[in-house]
Amino acid sequence: MKVSVEQIIRPEIAQLHAYAVPDASGFVKLDAMENPYAWDDATQKAWLSDIARAQINRYPEPDPAKLKARIKSIFDVPEGFDIILGNGSDELIQILALTIAKPGAVIMAPEPTFVMYRMIATFSGLRFVGVPLKSDFSLDVEAMLAAIKKDSPALIYLAYPNNPTGNLFDRAAIEKILQTSSGLIVLDEAYSAFASDTFMSDLPRYDNLLVMRTLSKMGLAGLRLGFLAGAPMWLSEFNKIRLPYNINVLTQFSVEFALKHKAVFDKQTQQIQRDRQWLITELQQIPGLEVYSSEANFVLFRSPSGEATRIFTALKNARILIKNLSPQGGLLRDCLRVTVGTPQENRAFITALNSILQA
Numbered sequence: 083m084k085v086s087v088e089q090i091i092r093p094e095i096a097q098l099h100a101y102a103v104p105d106a107s108g109f110v111k112l113d114a115m116e117n118p119y120a121w122d123d124a125t126q127k128a129w130l131s132d133i134a135r136a137q138i139n140r141y142p143e144p145d146p147a148k149l150k151a152r153i154k155s156i157f158d159v160p161e162g163f164d165i166i167l168g169n170g171s172d173e174l175i176q177i178l179a180l181t182i183a184k185p186g187a188v189i190m191a192p193e194p195t196f197v198m199y200r201m202i203a204t205f206s207g208l209r210f211v212g213v214p215l216k217s218d219f220s221l222d223v224e225a226m227l228a229a230i231k232k233d234s235p236a237l238i239y240l241a242y243p244n245n246p247t248g249n250l251f252d253r254a255a256i257e258k259i260l261q262t263s264s265g266l267i268v269l270d271e272a273y274s275a276f277a278s279d280t281f282m283s284d285l286p287r288y289d290n291l292l293v294m295r296t297l298s299k300m301g302l303a304g305l306r307l308g309f310l311a312g313a314p315m316w317l318s319e320f321n322k323i324r325l326p327y328n329i330n331v332l333t334q335f336s337v338e339f340a341l342k343h344k345a346v347f348d349k350q351t352q353q354i355q356r357d358r359q360w361l362i363t364e365l366q367q368i369p370g371l372e373v374y375s376s377e378a379n380f381v382l383f384r385s386p387s388g389e390a391t392r393i394f395t396a397l398k399n400a401r402i403l404i405k406n407l408s409p410q411g412g413l414l415r416d417c418l419r420v421t422v423g424t425p426q427e428n429r430a431f432i433t434a435l436n437s438i439l440q441a
């Protein structure tokens with residue numbers, strides 16, 4: 083029997099491209115918002131002896147209460163609110179989509195933003211509505227309110243700070259959306275370790291607010307742990323969709339260990355914030371670049387018209403990997419995004435960029 087892809091696969095999936103991750107071995111890796119610092123030898127050793135307790139012949143704890151309590155306390159989840167854990171916040175985005183996926187339901191987000199909102203909405207069979215940001219990457223509140231009225235989204239994502247633009251949206255504008263929308267609003271605070279504001283303490287003020295966090299950008303991207311904080315009335319519904327053993331035992335043990343050493347990450351994130359400022363100042367001194375402010379661990383900049391792909395490729399040939407956003411077009415035309423690395427990596431990037439732009 084001959085079976086064709088078109089016959090079996092949903093057309094909206096056939097049209098998608100899988101999320102592409104370039105091979106970065108041997109590169110100065112400044113493309114994926116990772117923390118560039120490895121643990122020192124003593125911490126590494128302590129971690130290894132700690133996770134040796136893990137019983138990998140057994141299933142992990144399905145809903146690790148002690149770990150969750152620890153996360154709630156460290157990340158200031160307000161009294162009376164709960165969290166669910168995800169295998170990265172990407173999994174939480176998928177759980178949210180599956181939970182609300184009634185026929186015709188809409189997920190909305192301003193764009194450009196984190197691409198997984200649109201991708202996951204699409205493969206969950208939902209309609210995604212993107213509302214363009216203003217040209218300075220601020221929220222277009224009027225357009226958002228009009229779109230909310232027209233499409234009644236079941237869920238709105240606001241990345242705070244936004245990826246790939248790096249800015250925090252205006253707080254008053256977000257509160258207006260929280261007050262106007264009859265759907266859920268997820269504040270995706272993936273970069274909160276580097277940002278000056280959060281909505282975590284606003285949870286008791288809004289029935290429809292959820293706050294999503296991840297440990298990835300703080301320094302644990304390899305562990306895959308995200309969490310969603312909100313009212314138990316919502317979380318108990320999402321929990322039904324969550325696969326019972328979605329957080330493996332090594333991640334559970336490692337996160338517990340890492341949170342005991344939270345001060346190490348705090349020091350690293352403070353260093354990264356200082357180096358972000360250094361990077362911004364250096365980029366601003368290069369003629370022809372427009373540099374955007376950032377509350378995250380990356381910096382977005384606009385190259386001279388038509389130059390982004392040449393710059394990206396020349397950096398790649400110099401073994402420095404950043405993100406070329408120009409192919410996405412629209413507001414991101416000519417834009418490149420660089421993750422803040424170690425001081426040495428940042429210097430290598432600036433030196434290479436200077437010589438490429440002078441060539």
Ligand SMILES: *Cc1c(COP(=O)(O)O)cnc(C)c1O
Binds near residue numbers: 115270308
């Ligand atoms: C990186 C990122 C995530 C995904 O984080 P994981 O927990 O690693 O899946 C979510 N939201 C935004 C805005 C991000 O930039």
